[in-house]
Structures are given as structure tokens and as C-alpha cells.
Amino acid sequence: MIQTRPWLTYLTHAVLLIGILIVAYPIYFTFVASTHTLRDVVQVPMPSLPGGEFFGNYWQAVTAGLGEASGTSAVGAGRMMFNSLVMALGIAVGKIAISIIAAFAIVYFRFRFRMTAFWLIFLTLMLPVEVRILPTYKVVADLGMLDSYAGLTIPLIASATATFMFRQVFLAVPDELTEAARIDGAGPLRFFWDILLPISRTNIAALFVILFIFGWNQYLWPLLITTDPNMLTVVVGINRFLNVGDDQIEWPIVMATTMLAMLPPVLVVVFMQRLFVKGLVETEK
């Protein structure tokens, strides 16, 4: 604070509180809707305080989804969240693993086609799934990877941003360290394992946080390649629960599923805030 202006301080806090309320209100409203019976939710206006159906609704959402009556939607959010977890972990671990070794090769070796490899990886930045929907779907179908965890993760794990981030990290490692390791008789793999990996530990953790959120929140890709209800991810599953044709939408169950779908990534951001911010800033360098 440069100058003391009491009224300005109060105003600042007021503005921030209003901002937080606006940001949080949709979630609160959703939470309220997830704790009432359908009959209470559809009355106008909806109750403004949480109701008593919390356990009932969430239990139904997790175990049964919309129930047997709705056919394909009989898969519960529990199964879907497991699928999302597998996908998010697969994408995060896969991206980090293949990017860190690719960056190691590009920084610490001189070989033919080194720049070609670098530019090929750079190209992936310009080709998000959205611009090549049909042909990518066809490749995955031809490889027999539809409705599988491999299909959900592997096509998404090439990563220019992660490779570039590790390249930056490695470029900042002093050459003296490499020389010392070499004099002590360490080969490239030994150097990578015993020196580079421990040095990059926080970068890996920060990147993991960002990629976990990225993976969990994937939408278009799982929507394209999963048709088996048992392979649905929870973010896509919500949409299935909403599209029930002429039937009444089961709002409390849909909203309980929505709350569950955002819980893991939100917890990651709140409890690993420092790593999250570091990861966000570093991947944009």
C-alpha cells in the first residue's frame, strides 16, 4: 500500500468479496440443487438452502447414475470417475515421460535430423484435436483403439509444451555438472537418472498438476471415441444424463454428478496451489 486511504481499503475488500461471490455462486446453486428431491428442485423458485437428500442423491449418482430405466445411462458416476482418473493419470504420466526423454535427446545430443525432430514436435502445437477430428478418429478406429484406455490417452500424450519446458529446464543446468559427471564415468542414462531427474523434480510435479487437470477435463476426444457406457468419462457422462429426450431431466442426480466431476481437479488446484501456479506460468514460457 502506497498511501493509506481507509475508504479505498474497504472498497477493495468489498469488490473482492463480490467478485468471489459471483465466481462461487454457480457452484453453490448447483450444490443446493444436488441436495434436494427432484420435486423440490423443479418448484419455482428453487430452495435457496441445501436440503436433506445429500447422501441419497450422491449415492445414487455414484452407484447407479440415472438407474436401469434409462438404459445406457445405468452406469454410475463412480465408474465414470474411475475412467476419468485413469485417463487423467495416463495423460499426465505419459506426457511427462515421453517429453522429458525427448527434451533430453534434443538438448544433450548432436545427431542428424535433430532440428527436424524439434520442428515436428513444434508442429503438434498447431494441430489440436479440434482441427483434425475425422482423420484422427479414423486412425484410432483402424488401430482398434476405440472404447479403450489406450485410445483415451495415447493419442493425446504428444506434447510440444512439455518438451519445450523440459528443454528450458535442461538448458539452465550448468555444463560443469555434466562435465563432472562425465569425468566420474557416468554415461548419458546414468547422468539423466541420477542428476537431471532429481534436478527437475519440482518442474515435474508442477507440470503433473497442470496435466492432471488438462486430462481430467478432456471433452471432445472421449466424446468421439467412447460409445460403450462403461468407458464414459465423468465430464462426458454429465452430458448423457442431460440428454434424456422428452423425459424429465433428473436435475438432482445430474447436479450431484456435476459436483463430483469438478471435485478432483478443484481440490488439486486448492491444495497444490503453489505447484499449480508454477506449472501454469512455466508451460506458457
Place this chain on the structure above:
Amino acid sequence: MEKRVVFKHPVLPYLLLAPQLIITLVFFIWPAGQALKQSVLIEDAFGLSSELVWFDNFIELFEDPLYLESMEITAFFSVCVASLALSAALYLAVQADRVIRGAMTYKTLLIWPYAVAPAVAGVLWLLLFNPTLGILPFLLRGVGYDWNAQVNGGQAMLLVVVAAAWKQISYNFLFFLAGMQSIPKSLIEAAAIDGAGPVRRFWTIVFPLLTPTTFFLIVINIVFAFFETFGIIHSVTQGGPAGATNILVYKVFNDGFIGLDLGGSAAQSVMLMGIVIGLTVIQFRYVERKVHY
């Protein structure tokens, strides 16, 4: 920048690069090439033969009023999302930069929507704005305004803009705050001694020094509005009503995956690739230094 000290090995670097390159080639470069190829071909209904038609698919695309409309809608949507998300985030960041007590708590409570998937953000606002259950239409009816985003195109657009901007505020907030905190305090103190009030200080010192951050965020927000809002559109409006929220990314999905128009969809894909390449070039060419002064 290059390393002076490197390792020598005949095959190891290729092995290390192989996983990344194989995935890149199989799932990125090859499909993109296929899209390029398809965009200059016309296939018959059974996919048995195809004919090279050069740019006919593109000409057809640009003569299609629906496509041109979709371009306009996308441009309008992106500008709205970017300006709303940027201005709200900048305003909040200015306030958060000023507080001393509770700064960390405010920050935590403002950044968590980043973790909410766009599709989920869409569902949240879908409920809030639902004509029968939502609280906002109820309040609007109280003042005599009839809200139904399922029939009114303008209202549907407003709904997806708000949902998309809500999701993006936290990201912009973080970068604006980081940008402001890297501005030397001495500059601001000097201005205060010269008698400039908080508003004057913001417009003459803080805002100009934030230009790199702002420019970087504009590019990121446009990219977000163009490509990452697919989930919002798909879960909230499905491009409707009557195509009012049919942004390019939703249209290419709908025409290709639902409508099975291969040539047209491939031509749209190639157009989108052009847009991404343009935005990426801008980002890397002009947005090199973001928060360093």
C-alpha cells in the same frame, strides 16, 4: 542457446525421441495430412472412388451462407469472451494487488474455476439460466423480462459467453496479478509522491507496463474461445437455437461427425488449421517476453 558439453551415442538419441515422434506422426501429422488431402477431393457416397477437385470444396465453403454466418458468430463470440474475461480479471487483479490482509485467501478463492472443465462450467450456467428452474430467469421475470435461451438466439449467445468468460477469469487474473507484482514499487511510489491518485497511477503507469501481459492474454483468450469452448457449446446449446451459437469448431464436428460430409468437413478443418497456425505464429513471434521488463 546450445549446450557446449554433449554426449555421443549412435542410437540412444533416436530411441529417446522415438515415442514422442511416433505419436506425433501417427496421431497428429498423418491425420492432418489426410485432412489436407480430403479437402481437395470429392468422394462418392460409398467412398469407393474419389475425384480431385482442387479448391472446389473451399469455394463451396465460402459460398455457403451458413459457414460465413458461423465465422461471424465465432468472431463475435471470441471478442465478447475475451473482453469480458479480461476486463473482469484485470479489475479483480487490481483490487487483489492492493490488499495486504487476506491476499492469499482472495487469490485461492478466485483461481479455482480454472480447474472446472468447460463442459461442466456450461452445465452450471445452464442450470442457473434454465427457464423453469434457474434463479436468473425467475428474477428477470420479476422485472417483466422473458428469458428463454432455448428459443432466443441472442440470449443463448449471452449464456455461452458468460459461461466461457467465467471459466477463463481465473487464468487471466493469475497472469495479471503476476504482471502487476513484477512492476517496481519505486515507480508507483514516485508517482504517488508527485500527487497522482490510484486511478491516475493505474492508467499512466500500471496499465502501460502490463501491455505485454495483456497482449499475451488476448492471444490465449482468443485461442480458448475458438477451440476450448467446444464443451460449453456442446453441453449447453448444441449450436442452437437455429445456429445462433454454431461456432466453427462445433460446426466442423457437427458437419463431419454427425453429417458425414467428408470433403466439406476437411476443408473446414484446413481453415481451422490456418487459424491456429496464424495465432501460434503471433504468439511466438510477438509475445516472446511476457512479464519481464
